[in-house]
Amino acid sequence: MTDLVNYQLEDGVATITISNGKANALSHEVFEALNRAFDRAEEDQAVVILTGQPGIFSGGYDLKEMQKGPREASALVNVGSKFSRRLAAFPLPVIGACSGHAIAKGAFVLLSLDYRIGIEGDFKLGLNEVAIGMTMHHAGIEIARHRLSPAHFYRAVVNAEIFSPEGAVQAGFLDEIVAPEQLRERANEVAQQFRKLNMTAHKQTKLKAKAGYLELLDDCILKDAEKLGLMA
Numbered sequence: 001m002t003d004l005v006n007y008q009l010e011d012g013v014a015t016i017t018i019s020n021g022k023a024n025a026l027s028h029e030v031f032e033a034l035n036r037a038f039d040r041a042e043e044d045q046a047v048v049i050l051t052g053q054p055g056i057f058s059g060g061y062d063l064k065e066m067q068k069g070p071r072e073a074s075a076l077v078n079v080g081s082k083f084s085r086r087l088a089a090f091p092l093p094v095i096g097a098c099s100g101h102a103i104a105k106g107a108f109v110l111l112s113l114d115y116r117i118g119i120e121g122d123f124k125l126g127l128n129e130v131a132i133g134m135t136m137h138h139a140g141i142e143i144a145r146h147r148l149s150p151a152h153f154y155r156a157v158v159n160a161e162i163f164s165p166e167g168a169v170q171a172g173f174l175d176e177i178v179a180p181e182q183l184r185e186r187a188n189e190v191a192q193q194f195r196k197l198n199m200t201a202h203k204q205t206k207l208k209a210k211a212g213y214l215e216l217l218d219d220c221i222l223k224d225a226e227k228l229g230l231m232a
Helices: 028-044 070-088 104-111 138-147 150-157 167-170 180-195 199-209 211-227
Strands: 005-010 013-018 047-051 056-057 094-097 100-103 115-119 174-176
Touching: 005 028, 005 100, 013 028, 013 150, 013 180, 028 070, 047 180, 056 104, 070 104, 070 138, 070 211, 094 180, 100 104, 104 138, 115 167, 138 150, 138 211, 150 167, 167 174, 199 211
Parallel strands: 013 047, 047 094, 056 100, 094 115, 115 174
Antiparallel strands: 005 013
16 A cells, blocks of 8 residues: 555455554545555455554544644544544444554544454543544544443543543443454454454445434534535
8 A cells, every 4th residue: 555554465354554653643645545445455355454553543633734724624524534434334344453542533433443452551542632622523423422332422522531441441442452462363363253244244234223323424524514614
């Protein structure tokens, strides 16, 4: 793929690795590369493992782009929301191998995956938007509401509470945690389990189960885009 996103196919499993600097920031270029990688996974009919660099899954949106101005920030958020929507409806199983910290959009990505494995350690996961002066966008609120427990939804979205890996499992950002050295092996194990599913049934059931949510998410993405005059 590119230097920003690596694609590796083995035994019917596509491992997609984000690699963009210290924070593993999500920029327009990273999203373009991610979408190309997911296009390829669809062509390969592969179960996907999405992961980051050792110690960090992603710190969220690229701050250089976000700090250019409200319109530029909104444009990047719009691209990110559409990517989350794509993940939520992806026709093949997607496993998150959360390799460390997952903050802001990094955590939103986890909330859009089918199964999420994190690692033990002094890592932070959560939505810090309110803490850094950002009013949460409509799409973000619904992405969080869809997967977090009701009590944790309020704590994460309104109070900007950040969680340890153990707390992130309770909240709904992760499904399980393992020792760091076991992450890749466990992700592959889960991927091979998913490969045994009937993929047509998986795709159709996912879309049926999420029909109301996906419709709501489409409305929210449009509402967020219209707020600053962006094309949705």
